[in-house]
Amino acid sequence: MSNDLLVVGSVAIDSVETPFGREDEALGGSALYFTAAASLFAKVRLVAVVGEDFPLERIAFLSEREADLSGLDRRPGRTFRWKGRYGFDLNEAHTLETHLNVFEAFVPELTPEQRACPYVFLANIDPDLQQRVLDQVDAPRFVALDTMNFWIEGKRRSLVEAIGRVNLVVLNDAEARMLAGEPNLVRAAQEILSWGPDGVVVKQGEYGAIYFADHHVFSAPAYPLEAVFDPTGAGDSFAGGLMGYLASTGNEDPDNIRRAIVFGSALASFDVEAFSFRRLETLTYPEVAERFRAFKALTHFEAELD
Amino acid sequence: MSNDLLVVGSVAIDSVETPFGREDEALGGSALYFTAAASLFAKVRLVAVVGEDFPLERIAFLSEREADLSGLDRRPGRTFRWKGRYGFDLNEAHTLETHLNVFEAFVPELTPEQRACPYVFLANIDPDLQQRVLDQVDAPRFVALDTMNFWIEGKRRSLVEAIGRVNLVVLNDAEARMLAGEPNLVRAAQEILSWGPDGVVVKQGEYGAIYFADHHVFSAPAYPLEAVFDPTGAGDSFAGGLMGYLASTGNEDPDNIRRAIVFGSALASFDVEAFSFRRLETLTYPEVAERFRAFKALTHFEAELD
Numbered sequence: 001m002s003n004d005l006l007v008v009g010s011v012a013i014d015s016v017e018t019p020f021g022r023e024d025e026a027l028g029g030s031a032l033y034f035t036a037a038a039s040l041f042a043k044v045r046l047v048a049v050v051g052e053d054f055p056l057e058r059i060a061f062l063s064e065r066e067a068d069l070s071g072l073d074r075r076p077g078r079t080f081r082w083k084g085r086y087g088f089d090l091n092e093a094h095t096l097e098t099h100l101n102v103f104e105a106f107v108p109e110l111t112p113e114q115r116a117c118p119y120v121f122l123a124n125i126d127p128d129l130q131q132r133v134l135d136q137v138d139a140p141r142f143v144a145l146d147t148m149n150f151w152i153e154g155k156r157r158s159l160v161e162a163i164g165r166v167n168l169v170v171l172n173d174a175e176a177r178m179l180a181g182e183p184n185l186v187r188a189a190q191e192i193l194s195w196g197p198d199g200v201v202v203k204q205g206e207y208g209a210i211y212f213a214d215h216h217v218f219s220a221p222a223y224p225l226e227a228v229f230d231p232t233g234a235g236d237s238f239a240g241g242l243m244g245y246l247a248s249t250g251n252e253d254p255d256n257i258r259r260a261i262v263f264g265s266a267l268a269s270f271d272v273e274a275f276s277f278r279r280l281e282t283l284t285y286p287e288v289a290e291r292f293r294a295f296k297a298l299t300h301f302e303a304e305l306d
Numbered sequence: 307m308s309n310d311l312l313v314v315g316s317v318a319i320d321s322v323e324t325p326f327g328r329e330d331e332a333l334g335g336s337a338l339y340f341t342a343a344a345s346l347f348a349k350v351r352l353v354a355v356v357g358e359d360f361p362l363e364r365i366a367f368l369s370e371r372e373a374d375l376s377g378l379d380r381r382p383g384r385t386f387r388w389k390g391r392y393g394f395d396l397n398e399a400h401t402l403e404t405h406l407n408v409f410e411a412f413v414p415e416l417t418p419e420q421r422a423c424p425y426v427f428l429a430n431i432d433p434d435l436q437q438r439v440l441d442q443v444d445a446p447r448f449v450a451l452d453t454m455n456f457w458i459e460g461k462r463r464s465l466v467e468a469i470g471r472v473n474l475v476v477l478n479d480a481e482a483r484m485l486a487g488e489p490n491l492v493r494a495a496q497e498i499l500s501w502g503p504d505g506v507v508v509k510q511g512e513y514g515a516i517y518f519a520d521h522h523v524f525s526a527p528a529y530p531l532e533a534v535f536d537p538t539g540a541g542d543s544f545a546g547g548l549m550g551y552l553a554s555t556g557n558e559d560p561d562n563i564r565r566a567i568v569f570g571s572a573l574a575s576f577d578v579e580a581f582s583f584r585r586l587e588t589l590t591y592p593e594v595a596e597r598f599r600a601f602k603a604l605t606h607f608e609a610e611l612d
Contacts, residue, residue: 019489088489183325183394185512186532206491207513210530219527219604224516226492258607289611296609298525301564303602305595 003247004043004068004116006140007034008108008133009123009236011048011072015083015097016275018090020229026276027058029080030123030146033233036280037240037267038121039065040288042247045114047071047133051079051102061281071114075102090231090272091205110136119247121239122166124148127159134165142252144168146239152179164196167252170239172203185210186217201242201261203235211261218258221299223269223291230275234268237280241267241288259292266291309553310349310374310422312446313340314414314439315429315542317354317378321389321403322581324396326535332582333364335386336429336452339539342586343546343573344427345371346594348553351420353377353439357385357408367587377420381408396537396578397511416442425553427545428472430454433465440471448558450474452545458485470502473558476545478509491516492523507548507567509541517567524564527605529575529597536581540574543586547573547594565598572597 009031015024031048038044045068050056052074063069080103083096108129115138122130122145130145137143143166151159152175159179163169169192173185180188189200189212199213206228208221242264249256266288273279315337321330337354344350351374356362358380369375386409389402414435421444428436428451436451443449449472457465458481465485469475475498479491486494495506495518505519512534514527548570555562572594579585 184532184534186530204513207510208525208527210527217530217604218607219514219530220607221514221516221525221527224492224523224525226490228490255608259611262607292611293609296607298523299605299607301524301526301568301602301605302561303599305565305598 003118003250004045005038005119005121005243005247006045006047006114006117006137007031007038007121007123008047008129009034009121009125010080010103011050011054012080012082012103013054014081014232014276016230016232017085018230019086019088021275023230023275027055028082028232028276030125030236032059033236033271033277033280034121034123034240034243035062035067036277037237037271038244038247039067040267040283040285041241041244041263042119043068044244045071045117047108047110047114049073049075049102049106051075051077054079068113071111075105077102084232086231090228093232108133108136118142119243120144121243122146122162123236123239124151127151127155127162130162131158131165134162142167142246144170144239144243146170146235147175147179149175149178160195163192167198169197169200170203170235170242171200172205172235176200176202186212199257203238205231205234209238209261209265211257213254216254218261220261220265220295222265223295223298225269225273228272231272233277234271237271237277238264238268241265262292262295263288266295309424309556310351310419311344311425311427311549311553312351312353312420312423312443313337313344313427313429314353314435315340315427315431316386316409317356317360318386318388318409319360320387320538320582322536322538323391324536325392325394327581329536329581333361334388334538334582336431336542338365339542339577339583339586340427340429340546340549341368341373342583343543343577344550344553345373346573346589346591347547347550347569348425349374350550351377351423353414353416353420355379355381355408355412357381357383360385374419377417381411383408390538392537396534399538414439414442424448425549426450427549428452428468429542429545430457433457433461433468436468437464437471440468448473448552450476450545450549452476452541453481453485455481455484466501469498473504475503475506476509476541476548477506478511478541482506482508492518505563509544511537511540515544515567515571517563519560522560524567526567526571526601528571529601529604531575531579534578537578539583540577543577543583544570544574547571568598568601569594572601
């Protein structure tokens, strides 16, 4: 089985406007960004739903990276569609329209191969569905989940339950504060840890990410880029790099989780360099390894004092 | 002469409100925070002005750290007073009142000992006055300056001139973007570098700081704290730790500038733990060195890949 990586989440067709341009009919969705990033490291099995309008040929590159797309259910109707706009502050997306379409009736049912995956990523979907996936998987070695303000507000109890069943929570800083009801980020992370997961990664957009576990904190910057074209999918690419690296190494030691977070940051930095996941599509592992080393150069300082 | 460190800036009496409390008659001002931090590393010579209401006995601890306070001019009238409030987003101060008082007529005149200082920090004051200080110093080895939106809007030409005469610019991210007229931080820093300084440190509040020089970028996080009581002076404490460490080592190699930025971050993290500069007052060098090492633990990852 090696270290297959299951992802369950959304696949979407987006309309995105940034100060640098606009793209309609851009492919997106949390599970697709995740797969585009993680498939550079590990065999990814994707579980999601699309409509009849989804151009499957445009994700053929994922099959070339040996991703298993057989769990991409094609249903009558239209694909989930999201329309958003970013201002010069690229940290926050303003949602203009959301049409769930076939995603509204999405209920993940896993095949034996999907259930057997030792690595699992529950992308940002209804926590009831995240728990439904957890009910079906056999005995995963490492499970992470992402979420968003919509579920924190509307399904907090189920979300807290789901968090208690996973190893790692990945969310952004506003979400961490909202979820814990605590403005201080350190205390917010401690509150979330008290619900059961081994670790919490708080994504901070252009500022990087910070990881909290018991008596352990790790901070990674974002890669300073001269041009950010489209931040859509940065968080899911981050999770894809992180989980893909863990799956490829089969090692969740604290030191390896640090490296995984840097790989996540590297993938997020590539994602934002072009619209949709176009940069992830052409990306190669040597380029990723080079940026990983660039993160070392970016953060290293000599700790020896005279 | 060793590596004496000259600072020219404001000394104030502040009224500060945060979600955690309120303090009136708190001592503050850029030059005082700077001196409280830098005096842990090097001999600081302070040039500033206060009124008759200023309680000199409350800064006696600076003399014990061998700071030279003879340049603190006491004039008839009241000390510069600032009243501000922070919300739960502790990154931004809302100014409620500013009374320049004796600071309005401040014109720095340096003594021979002050002119001879090899390290100089021009805290956030009118760039015309910053240049007046630069006209007076003999041949400093390393000069840094800070500024704020008020001077960027009102005295941009003089500020750009002053920047062309120093080694290092220290400012926050909104100021960097405003000053360069460029929303992307990397390009904003490149624009500022094109005016002449060797480096730019962009402070990012609770997210840390990022340093730009020719073909050289270094990113340092802020220290994650469970309790931030009063962010006032964090930026000046940062500059004090940075410049104090440089002065104490007499070394401006890129590697040492990285360490200096981490010391700056350490001092800023202590500053915000209590109102005014109370934490800096009791702080010892061993505590600072311990936090410096904690920054290493916070940011280190093994770059070797299998």
